[in-house]
C-alpha cells in the first residue's frame with residue numbers, strides 16, 4: 001500500500017516536472033547565441049547536435065533516434081515529430097505507411113488504413129554543406145514545430161508524422177567552422193580546402209540507387225525500408241539568377257517508367273508551396289522551364305523517391321549569411337507560368353531565405369495535414385499499378401517503342417502498301433495522316449517488346465560476388481529479392497540453387513525496370529536543329545550494364561523454388577572453401593574481389609604473380625598464390641573468391657608488387673578523385689597518398705611514387721582552359737597556413753614536364769576522363785576523333801553524348817586489360833575519343849565498333865564515334881602512360897570497368 005502510494009506520488013512529481021520542463025523550449029538564440037538567419041552567423045554540427053538533443057529532451061512532440069554514423073564517425077539522428085498522442089503509437093503509423101508503400105493489401109483494407117493512418121513527410125537539410133540555408137532552415141523548422149501552439153501547428157502535429165534529418169553532419173561541421181574562423185565578418189567565406197563529404201562532396205546526392213556511402217545507406221533504409229514517406233522534401237541551394245527559389249513542378253523529360261499519379265502528385269504539393277509563398281507576399285519562385293530540374297534521372301535524394309512512388313520535392317534557394325544583392329534579370333521580370341510572381345532587385349539577408357524555407361516546409365505539412373488519406377491511398381494505388389504491370393503483359397510507352405509505330409507506317413506507305421488517309425484539316429491542328437490502329441496494335445501486341453516479368457541472376461557466373469554487390473544495391477533501396485533454394489528451369493534454361501530472382505510484380509517496380517533496362521532518352525533540343533538541352537544529370541545509367549554481370553530477362557510469367565529474402569537484409573557471396581594445396585592456388589583475374597584478396601596477401605608479404613596465359617580455364621592475368629598464402633585466403637573466405645588448388649606452380653608467371661600511388665587532387669577537392677580514394681580503401685590498396693599541384697611541381701616524383709592517378713579534372717586542355725576546377729580563385733592570404741600546400745594548379749609549363757620526367761624514369765601515369773588532356777600536354781601522338789571534316793571540334797548541334805552507357809571493344813590480351821571481357825559497357829559522359837596515327841607506338845586498349853554504340857541513354861549522331869579509340873597505352877621513356885577517356889570509375893558504380901584501373905596499380909619485378 002505504502003509502495004503504491006509512493007509510486008503514484010513519484011509519477012505525479014515526475015509528470016509535474018515534465019510539464020514544467022516542457023513549458024520551456026529553448027530557442028535557437030538561447031542555445032546558439034544568435035537567431036537562425038542572423039547575418040554572418042553559422043551553427044556547426046556539434047552545436048546543432050546538442051540543440052537537437054535539448055529539444056528532444058524538452059518536448060513531448062519529438063522522438064529522437066540514432067539512425068547511423070557518418071563517414072567521419074559522427075552521429076546522425078532521425079527526429080520524429082508529431083503530437084504526443086501520435087508518438088505514443090508511432091509504430092502503428094509506421095506500419096500503415098509501409099503497408100501502403102508495399103501495396104500488398106486489397107483496396108478495401110487500403111481505404112480503411114488510409115483513414116486510420118497519418119501521412120509521413122520527410123524534411124531534410126544539410127546534404128550539400130555550402131548550401132547554408134538548407135542546413136539552418138532545418139534547425140529553425142524543428143524549433144517552430146516543437147514550440148508553436150497556433151492552430152495550424154497543432155493541426156499539423158495531430159495529422160502528420162514528420163521526419164527531420166540532417167543529411168551530412170560532417171560537412172556542416174567543416175563549413176561552419178571554416179566560415180566562423182575569421183574574426184572579421186567581411187572575411188568569412190565558404191572556400192573550404194576539401195570536399196564537404198569525406199570522399200565525394202556534392203556527389204553525396206548522386207549515390208541513391210547505388211548506395212555506396214554510409215550516409216546514403218542510412219537514408220535509403222529510413223526511406224524505403226522503414227518509413228516510406230509519402231512526401232520527401234530535399235533542400236538545396238541556389239536558384240537561377242533573378243529568382244529566389246526553384247522548385248516543382250519540374251521540366252520535361254519525365255521518366256516514362258514513373259506512375260502518372262506520381263507526376264500529378266508532385267503538382268498538388270507544388271501548388272500548395274507556390275500558393276503559400278504568393279499569399280505571404282514572398283515573390284521569386286520559379287518552376288517548370290524556369291529551372292533545369294527534370295524528373296528523368298534516378299539516383300538523387302529527391303529523384304530516387306519517384307521510383308518508389310514517393311513524391312520527391314527539391315527546392316534550390318538563394319541566401320547566404322553574408323548579405324547579398326539580388327541581380328536584375330530582365331527575362332524574369334514579366335510574370336509567366338515559369339515565374340508567376342517575379343522578384344524585384346533588393347538587398348537579401350540570410351533570414352529572408354530561412355523564412356521562405358520555413359514557409360515552404362509548412363506549406364507541405366499543411367497540405368499533408370489536409371490530404372493525408374489521399375497521400376496514403378495514392379501511394380498504395382501507384383504500388384498496385386506497379387504490381388499489375390509486373391503481373392500482366394505490359395508495354396512501357398518509351399520513345400523506341402513508339403517510334404516503331406511511325407516507322408512501320410512510313411515504310412508501308414513508301415512501299416505503297418497503305419493509302420494515306422489525311423485527317424480532315426482542322427482550324428487548330430495541322431493535317432496529318434490517320435494512321436490505322438493496326439499499327440498501334442502491332443507494336444503493343446508484339447510479345448518481344450513486353451516488359452520483363454522478372455530477372456534471373458545465375459549463381460554460376462564467373463564473378464558472382466560482383467553480382468551479389470549488385471543485388472545488395474537493390475536490397476538497400478527496399479527491393480524484394482528472391483533466392484532459389486534449389487536448381488530450377490525457366491524458359492528452357494537451367495539455373496543452379498543460390499541464383500537470385502528479381503520479380504517486377506512489386507510496388508517499387510519502376511526502380512527495378514530503371515536499373516535493369518536501358519534509359520531511352522528522347523532527342524531533346526532547344527528548337528529543331530538547335531543545341532541539345534543537357535539532361536539534369538545522366539541520360540542513361542542502367543546499373544546492371546555498369547556492373548557487367550550475367551542476367552536473363554524473363555518476359556513470361558515464371559516461378560520456381562524461390563524464397564523471398566527479408567526486406568533490407570544484405571547478402572554475402574557464398575563463402576570460399578580453401579583446401580590444402582602444395583602447388584598453390586589460382587584466383588580468377590576476372591573477379592573484382594580477387595584484388596582485395598591479393599592486396600591482403602601482398603600486405604602479409606606473400607609473393608603473388610599473375611599468369612600471362614590461360615591456365616586451368618582461368619584467363620591470363622589470373623593470380624597465382626603460393627601454398628604459404630593459405631592462411632590469408634582462409635581469413636578472406638567471406639569475399640567469395642574461390643581459389644583453385646593447382647598441382648604445381650604454373651609457368652610464365654609475372655611477379656607483382658604493390659606500388660606507391662599518388663592520387664592527384666586540388667584545393668576544394670575533386671569528386672572523381674574522391675570516389676577513387678573511396679575505392680582504393682574498399683579494395684585495400686595500401687600505399688596511396690593524395691597529392692596536389694605543388695607536389696607535382698616539386699619534381700623528383702619517381703623517388704616517391706610508382707603510379708600517378710589523374711581522375712577527371714584539374715588538367716588543362718591543350719588550349720590552356722581548365723574547366724571544372726574548383727577553388728582556383730582562392731587567395732593564399734585567406735587560407736590558413738596548414739592548407740596552403742593544397743593551392744595551385746597543374747600547368748602545361750611546369751607540372752607536365754615533371755610528369756614526363758617521372759614517366760621517362762619508369763613511372764606509370766593513369767588518366768581518366770578529361771584528365772586524358774595530359775596526353776596532349778605530353779605530346780603523345782594521338783588526336784581528337786570528335787572533329788568535323790576541317791578538323792574543328794564538333795559543336796553540340798552536330799554531336800552530343802551526355803552521361804550514357806556505350807558499348808566498346810577491349811584488348812584483353814594486354815596486361816592493362818586482363819580480366820576484362822571483349823565487349824564492355826562503359827559510362828561515357830561527353831568523354832574524349834581519340835585517333836591514333838598508324839606509325840605510332842601507341843596501343844589501343846578499347847575502341848568503338850562500326851555500329852551505334854548506345855546501350856542506354858542518349859547520343860546525338862553516333863556516326864562520329866565509329867572506330868574511335870576510347871583508351872590507349874603509350875610508352876614514354878622507361879614508363880607507361882595510360883588514357884581511359886570514359887568514366888571507368890564513375891561514382892564507384894561501374895564494377896564492370898574497375899579492372900582497367902586496378903590492373904595498373906601493381907608493378908612487376
Ligand SMILES: [Zn+2]
Nearest residue numbers: 128131236237
Ligand atoms: Zn545541392
